[in-house]
Amino acid sequence: MSTAGAYRRWHHHEEEPRVRVYVWDAVVRSVHWLLAGAIVVLAVTGLYIGHPYGGSVGPASPHFLMGWMKTVHFYAAIVFTISFAARVLWFFIGPKQASWRQFIPTTRARWANLTRTLRFYLLLSVETPGAVAHNAVAGLAYTAVFLLYVVMIVTGFALYGASANVGSFMYLFHGLWPWVGGLQTARLIHHVVMWLLLAFVIHHLYSALLTSKQERNGELDSIFSGNKFLSREEIDSGRDDFGPRKSAPTHVRT
Ligand code: HEM
Numbered sequence: 001m002s003t004a005g006a007y008r009r010w011h012h013h014e015e016e017p018r019v020r021v022y023v024w025d026a027v028v029r030s031v032h033w034l035l036a037g038a039i040v041v042l043a044v045t046g047l048y049i050g051h052p053y054g055g056s057v058g059p060a061s062p063h064f065l066m067g068w069m070k071t072v073h074f075y076a077a078i079v080f081t082i083s084f085a086a087r088v089l090w091f092f093i094g095p096k097q098a099s100w101r102q103f104i105p106t107t108r109a110r111w112a113n114l115t116r117t118l119r120f121y122l123l124l125s126v127e128t129p130g131a132v133a134h135n136a137v138a139g140l141a142y143t144a145v146f147l148l149y150v151v152m153i154v155t156g157f158a159l160y161g162a163s164a165n166v167g168s169f170m171y172l173f174h175g176l177w178p179w180v181g182g183l184q185t186a187r188l189i190h191h192v193v194m195w196l197l198l199a200f201v202i203h204h205l206y207s208a209l210l211t212s213k214q215e216r217n218g219e220l221d222s223i224f225s226g227n228k229f230l231s232r233e234e235i236d237s238g239r240d241d242f243g244p245r246k247s248a249p250t251h252v253r254t
């Protein structure tokens with residue numbers, strides 16, 4: 001779309017025909033919400049583990065508060081780790097919109113999308129990025145988030161190895177200590193990365209709201225329903241992301 005055309009549409013709020021495109025399959029959506037839910041639980045319980053706040057005075061046995069916090073943290077950690085492992089598998093065996101290629105730019109079209117998106121974000125252009133699934137900048141940001149997940153899992157399991165029974169399978173993870181700079185460093189990294197993730201979440205909610213409103217494509221709802229509402233032009237410019245092989249249920253809604 002020409003810049004003038006994009007500006008005219010944006011400025012005059014011209015409606016254009018939209019097509020419903022099913023972008024996020026059930027695995028992407030379920031994993032997104034399992035991970036988001038787990039992060040909330042892990043942050044609340046983790047903050048308590050790091051800095052016990054109130055209520056836990058006197059002997060531990062009547063309230064067992066720290067014990068409960070740790071138990072819940074570890075169950076949520078299992079949900080977190082398994083969900084993330086499922087998403088990683090889905091990078092390779094899932095549909096195109098869920099592929100690792102959405103996150104790491106490998107094609108010329110993807111690099112072009114990266115430049116287009118950056119120009120839009122830097123207010124150098126009013127042309128919206130026009131991706132069907134993630135735009136290239138969002139994809140890269142999510143790559144960073146996934147790497148932070150790996151850091152949380154590695155440091156978390158290293159910490160767990162410290163208190164696991166010597167005969168238990170989990171004790172194997174004490175072998176991670178040298179890799180994470182020892183227990184105290186692991187604890188510091190685990191704590192700081194939590195704040196990085198929480199900072200990302202604030203930005204994530206804001207940018208999902210903003211782009212949803214700006215592009216008027218139902219993006220915010222898409223992580224619930226799986227559907228986005230895209231113009232023909234957006235679909236064509238994002239063709240690279242969304243090959244014809246995937247016969248996603250589309251339905252014209254003008
Ligand atoms: C702990 C909280 C959250 C984290 C860490 C998180 C992280 C992520 C990640 C990594 C993706 C990429 C998903 C993939 O392709 O596998 C994503 C997509 C998305 N998330 Fe979240 N999310 C969180 C909460 C939320 C909430 C509360 C909303 C909205 C109410 C939301 C809206 C979306 C939308 C609309 C997308 C897909 C659109 C896009 O960016 O292209 N997220 N999120």
Ligand code: HEM
Pocket residue numbers: 039042043045046047049050051070073074077078080081152153155156157159160161163187190191194197
């Ligand atoms: C996004 C995910 C996670 C968040 C936000 C989180 C948060 C935290 C925080 C804030 C602490 C306290 C650190 C401190 O001492 O200041 C903690 C401790 C801990 N976390 Fe996590 N965590 C996450 C994932 C995991 C995972 C995947 C595991 C894997 C088993 C794990 C295992 C542990 C362990 C073992 C401790 C130390 C408990 C102790 O001191 O006995 N965490 N977590």
